[in-house]
Amino acid sequence: ETGVTQSPTHLIKTRGQQVTLRCSSQSGHNTVSWYQQALGQGPQFIFQYYREEENGRGNFPPRFSGLQFPNYSSELNVNALELDDSALYLCASSLTAGLDGLEQYFGPGTRLTVT
Amino acid sequence: AQSVSQHNHHVILSEAASLELGCNYSYGGTVNLFWYVQYPGQHLQLLLKYFSGDPLVKGIKGFEAEFIKSKFSFNLRKPSVQWSDTAEYFCAVNPREGTGNQFYFGTGTSLTVIP
Numbered sequence: 001e002t003g004v005t006q007s008p009t010h011l012i013k014t015r016g017q018q019v020t021l022r023c024s025s026q027s028g029h030n031t032v033s034w035y036q037q038a039l040g041q042g043p044q045f046i047f048q049y050y051r052e053e054e055n056g057r058g059n060f061p062p063r064f065s066g067l068q069f070p071n072y073s074s075e076l077n078v079n080a081l082e083l084d085d086s087a088l089y090l091c092a093s094s095l096t097a098g099l100d101g102l103e104q105y106f107g108p109g110t111r112l113t114v115t
Numbered sequence: 116a117q118s119v120s121q122h123n124h125h126v127i128l129s130e131a132a133s134l135e136l137g138c139n140y141s142y143g144g145t146v147n148l149f150w151y152v153q154y155p156g157q158h159l160q161l162l163l164k165y166f167s168g169d170p171l172v173k174g175i176k177g178f179e180a181e182f183i184k185s186k187f188s189f190n191l192r193k194p195s196v197q198w199s200d201t202a203e204y205f206c207a208v209n210p211r212e213g214t215g216n217q218f219y220f221g222t223g224t225s226l227t228v229i230p
Contacts, residue, residue, distance in 0.1 A: 003158075033216070035220075040222070042119070042121075042205050042220030042221050043205070043218075043220045044220070045217045045219070050216075056217055058217060090159070092159075097216055102147055102209060103161055105160075106151075106159040
């Protein structure tokens, strides 16, 4: 069983640029959630995708957007990068949305640095 | 706004000592509760979860947690810690109503176990 994978591992961008982060969900999982984890903080929920549709969103501005593809892999896009966007971005997949899918499997994360 | 508090930021224990990590949340409705652990260099992984029923739940590696609804708490315990328990521990809350599939994480507790 392949776990959750994320790419790239590390990324350095300049303020104002755009970035795309990628996540491959665990085999058989149709739900993907994205989190931002700033240094010394816990993960903060950005949004969740279930069967290619957004299925819940946290308190993040519209410049944070996402996609989920038919194979249930997902992308997180961030436009107009700001210094405060520097963080570890975590992807988590689950079997489905709803109670049965609340057990999330996390990837290793992408470390984004904005200069 | 919902919040999750982990009052112990850093805990240092000797092997065989007992562990209790506090977690309090500020949501008045029904919640699902989780503890996640992140070992050095590894992904976040689920330690245990509570959805309903017996408020004392057992997880992997000898960990347990008790849900006390009146105190909005879900403290993590282990009777005798081992050096391999050195890790970052995160409490997470998933409100069942209104906020969909959002998870709220605490800021984490770093546990160091001294051999």
